[in-house]
Amino acid sequence: MTAPDETIQIQPSKVKSVRLSTERLFANRYPAKVANCVTSEPMSKDVLKEQALDQNRKGTTTAHLDVAKHLAARVIMALRCGFKVRSVSIDDFASPVDAIVCDWKNERATYANDAKLIRRAFGFVYIGTIIDQKSTDAPSAALRVQVDEDMTSAQEVREAAVEWNLVPTVADTNPLLHNGYKVASRLLREDAQLVEQLAAQLCQSRRMVQHELETWFGSHAKPLALETLEDSSRFDW
Secondary structure, three states, X not given: OOOOHXXXXXXXXXOOOOOOOHHHHHHHHXXXXXXXXOOOOOOOHHHHHXXXXXXXXXXXXXXXXXXXXXXXXHHHHHHHHOXXXXXXXXXXXXXXXXXXXXXXXXXHHHXXXXXXXXXXXXXXXXXXXXXXXXXXXXXXXXXXXXXXXHHHHHHXXXXXXXXXXOOOOHHHOHHHHHHHHHHHHHHHHHHHHHHHHHHHHHHHHOEEEHHHHHHHHHHHOOOOOHHHHHOOOOOOO
């Protein structure tokens, strides 16, 4: 698989907003998977949330598993980056921003390297969507709610890059995003089994808080320095 240059590049002259739609990225790359759930008019967030809640009330195993994998990948990326994950839950679909609570901006002083932090933040946002692409099933309503929230999070990373004077406009953040995406894809190659294990734990626990996640990670994760992946020239996934 090649780096998604053609997908993540945005031409400001042709669009009013440079907000990157992860849902559109997912649909464009894997149309067969979303053919049964994409209508001629995009569903509103409220409709998606209601569908997700209905699936959750019915205990739909597939819906739980795909969201669990999506969130598990994001948690693993965050912990590898040294970000503190306050909590993660596969039940908080009514408020998708609560599905994973992690303020990566709090690590700015610790990093003392804004470019590295922004690149990794992009990886943290997009790694869930990367693992979604491995599924052969159509995405559940619950997953689409989370992807929509990821889209908002990606825009926040772009805006932080501008605020911190790394780039003049959000339209110039694509190289940072591209690098973060590649590191996330490489991490998934290394930590695929770890993500599966955490997803299984999430399906069982439903919700995990910071000390539980850090304890679990400490007993399951092998040593790995992200710098080795950032310095690699390969692109895997």
